[in-house]
Amino acid sequence: MKIKRFEFNMFVENCYVLADDSCEAVVIDAGCFHKEEQLKLKKYITENNLQVKHLLNTHLHLDHVFGNPFMLREFGLRAEANQQDEFLLNKVPEQCRLFGFEINEPPVSLGKYVCDGDIIRFGNTELEAIHVPGHSPGSIVYYCKTEKCAFSGDVLFHGSIGRTDLEGGDFNELREHICSRLFILPNDTIIYPGHGNSTSIGAEKMENPFFR
16 A cells, blocks of 8 residues: 655644555545645545545644645535534634635535544545544544554644544543554554654553643
8 A cells, every 4th residue: 555645734633545456545634735746646636646535634624624624626526524523624714814814615414423443444545544533533543454554633643642622522532542442553653643754553552641
């Protein structure tokens, strides 16, 4: 599986395009806010002849959903995410104003709910949805067992965890679910987070200060 990372918008959010040798693909967290960012993502998809089968959101905070209207318009895809985060979509314009800017396009509704244990398929690849609440009520980690990697959104970072002071956040819940749901994965599982550089389950178990 080929993984392409883009860094988008003023929050330096990681968007990932996953594709296998079938040329089928998924996009995770299309946070492309600016027109040039949207064109950059479209160019990569079209130049590599990818057929995007799913637009996945790890959660629905503003910086991870900026590009959802673009993906619907250009590729006919509505985002798939956990229902417990759906209330956040209506709050995106207000959140943008709190940060001092106006939203680029109004949020669009979800196309499908992702539940814990769901399997998302594209080409010859499968992603398992793992519900890890705490950063947001509906945070989902997408785990690919065969490729030994997971896309953690804002749940787990290199040397840190997601903030829990936003609506629906819960520090104890996040820490507990990382331990019970992610730290049971093999130590060599690579973690691709929603911001910053990749890490591994083994490294975070040993070095992350929130778990010492």
